[in-house]
Amino acid sequence: MRYIFAFLLILAGPMAQAQCCPYVRPVQMLPANPTAADNIRLVFQAATGNAGRRVSTSFVRVGNKLTFTGCYFSGMLTMPLAYTDTVRVGLLPPGTYTIVFVARQSSDPQQCIEEQRNSISSTMQVSGTAPESGPPQADAGTLYPVPATGRQLLFQPATNSRITGFQLLDAAGHLCAAQDAAAPPPDNQPLPLNLPALPAGSYILRVTYAEQAPATYRLALE
Numbered sequence: 002m003r004y005i006f007a008f009l010l011i012l013a014g015p016m017a018q019a020q021c022c023p024y025v026r027p028v029q030m031l032p033a034n035p036t037a038a039d040n041i042r043l044v045f046q047a048a049t050g051n052a053g054r055r056v057s058t059s060f061v062r063v064g065n066k067l068t069f070t071g072c073y074f075s076g077m078l079t080m081p082l083a084y085t086d087t088v089r090v091g092l093l094p095p096g097t098y099t100i101v102f103v104a105r106q107s108s109d110p111q112q113c114i115e116e117q118r119n120s121i122s123s124t125m126q127v128s129g130t131a132p133e134s135g136p137p138q139a140d141a142g143t144l145y146p147v148p149a150t151g152r153q154l155l156f157q158p159a160t161n162s163r164i165t166g167f168q169l170l171d172a173a174g175h176l177c178a179a180q181d182a183a184a185p186p187p188d189n190q191p192l193p194l195n196l197p198a199l200p201a202g203s204y205i206l207r208v209t210y211a212e213q214a215p216a217t218y219r220l221a222l223e
Contacts, residue, residue, distance in 0.1 A: 022119045023073050023104040024048045036128045037173035041090040043067070047104045048083040049075035056113045060088045065098045067125075072105040072113035094173045095129035129173055144206060148221035152198070155191040156208065163211040167194055169220075170205045177204065196222070 029044035053076035061068045069088060076082075103120045107113045142164075143157040158164055169178040178197050194206075199222055206218040 022050075022117070023071075023075070023106050024050075025102055025104045025119050025121050027121065028069075028100050028102055028123055030125055034128070035093070035125070037092065037095050037175065039092070041093055041127070043069065043088045043090055043100065045069050045071065045086045045088065045102050046083065047071055047073060047102075048081055049073050049106070050079075050081055051075045052078040052080040052082040054110055055084050055086075056107050056110065058086055062090075065096055066101065067098055068101040068103065070103040070105065072107050072115070074107045074110040076110075092173075092175060093127045094171075095127050098125045098127065099123075100125055142208065142216070144218045144220070147218075148223050149196070150223050152196045154194040154196065154206075154220075156194055157191045162213070164192065165209045165211050168207040168209070169194075169196070170207065172203050172205075174205075 024047060026046040026048075029046075031042040031044065032039055035041045053074040056072040056074050058069070058071045060070075067090065069086070071084065071086060073084060099122060101120065101122045103118060105113060105115045105118045108116045142159050142162065145155055145157070156164075156167070164182045166182055167180045168176060171177055177199060180194060182192055201222050204220045204222060206220050207215050208218070209215045
């Protein structure tokens with residue numbers, strides 16, 4: 002009986018070590034200084050005191066808060082095991098974001114039954130890339146109605162100006178829609194612009210010409 006008790010004491014050491022944390026490292030952002038034009042990735046790293054396994058992971062974005070939750074089982078072997086998860090966040094509007102990394106330790110290797118947890122948080126700044134959008138050039142044309150309440154706009158080009166296309170961008174500079182206008186409108190009639198279903202907000206319309214520099218217009222969608 003004494004030998005059995007001694008054997009259980011030996012096993013208790015690694016199991017006690019497995020109860021710690023898991024250990025977490027600071028979140029890595031790729032690229033390190035992202036802009037609104039970057040496809041952002043976040044790298045989360047955790048480790049258990051004993052060799053175990055990753056049980057489950059989840060990633061949730063609510064507003065400007067990004068939360069990654071990992072659940073890990075710590076095994077019996079006294080060999081630390083590290084886990085790395087890369088989450089592709091994609092494009093984000095300019096602003097400050099809070100990143101929360103929650104590492105949960107599970108008592109079960111198959112499903113996440115939390116025994117304890119460790120968490121860290123950090124912030125990420127996404128800078129803007131919106132193009133310069135000053136006043137339209139003289140004789141560039143007229144856009145109406147502004148603000149837009151429907152899904153169609155009219156653009157009245159200036160006399161003798163040949164438009165080649167339109168680009169609609171959001172406030173971060175992302176392309177939302179594009180429309181070619183290779184053929185000039187008959188008798189200088191307004192050109193209809195069909196808008197996709199977009200959230201209300203501020204946008205930029207860029208008009209490109211064959212013989213002159215592009216013109217930009219601020220546009221509010223309601």
